[in-house]
Amino acid sequence: MDLDDSEKPIALRPHSGVLNVSISPDGQRVASGNWEGTEGVKVWNTRSRTLEKRLPMGGVMMAWSPNGRWLATSGAQTNFTNKHQIWDTQSWALRHSFEPEHSHGPMAFSPDSRIVAFVIDHHLIRLHEVETFGHLATLEAPRPAVIAWLQFSSDGQRLAALESNHGI
Numbered sequence: 001m002d003l004d005d006s007e008k009p010i011a012l013r014p015h016s017g018v019l020n021v022s023i024s025p026d027g028q029r030v031a032s033g034n035w036e037g038t039e040g041v042k043v044w045n046t047r048s049r050t051l052e053k054r055l056p057m058g059g060v061m062m063a064w065s066p067n068g069r070w071l072a073t074s075g076a077q078t079n080f081t082n083k084h085q086i087w088d089t090q091s092w093a094l095r096h097s098f099e100p101e102h103s104h105g106p107m108a109f110s111p112d113s114r115i116v117a118f119v120i121d122h123h124l125i126r127l128h129e130v131e132t133f134g135h136l137a138t139l140e141a142p143r144p145a146v147i148a149w150l151q152f153s154s155d156g157q158r159l160a161a162l163e164s165n166h167g168i
Helices: none
Strands: 016-023 031-034 041-045 050-055 056-063 070-078 082-088 093-098 107-109 115-120 124-129 137-141 147-152 159-163
Touching: 016 056, 031 056, 031 070, 031 124, 041 070, 056 107, 056 147, 070 107, 107 147, 115 147, 124 159
Parallel strands: none
Antiparallel strands: 016 031, 031 041, 041 050, 056 070, 070 082, 082 093, 107 115, 115 124, 124 137, 147 159
16 A cells, blocks of 8 residues: 555545544554444455454544554443553454543554553553553653643653643
8 A cells, every 4th residue: 555645545434433543554454443432443454445353442542553563442432431452463352451440542652562651541641561461650740631642752762742731
């Protein structure tokens, strides 16, 4: 798939109410999630233009690991509980899942795909080792603000968090 070729658009549908989209590092898969959660996360194969997998979640944010092995999802379930999950993209098995008390939010993988960061309770960040899901640390924003985005530095030594009030 050539993402730079605007003459060859790819329609991946249907998926009503799409809120977020995430493209795999190799460009061969696209994950889409909708707000209401009635259709869950859909993972599309961009070469065949077909639905590869449907993951049962709603209110979804997603992130692919840099090596493409993992897809992290965060969203509200139909029973109004929140879940953070990590899926093995080779088998689509659910590898890890936990329920934060209050909210779901963005996530990010370290450049080596070994660490995942999840926002919980709007202003807390939990760091986990991906393979074992061992809890490494919990970070708290210096001021009470909703964290809207996460990104590791290219060397994996720093984690930036963008707050909804535009502070970093």
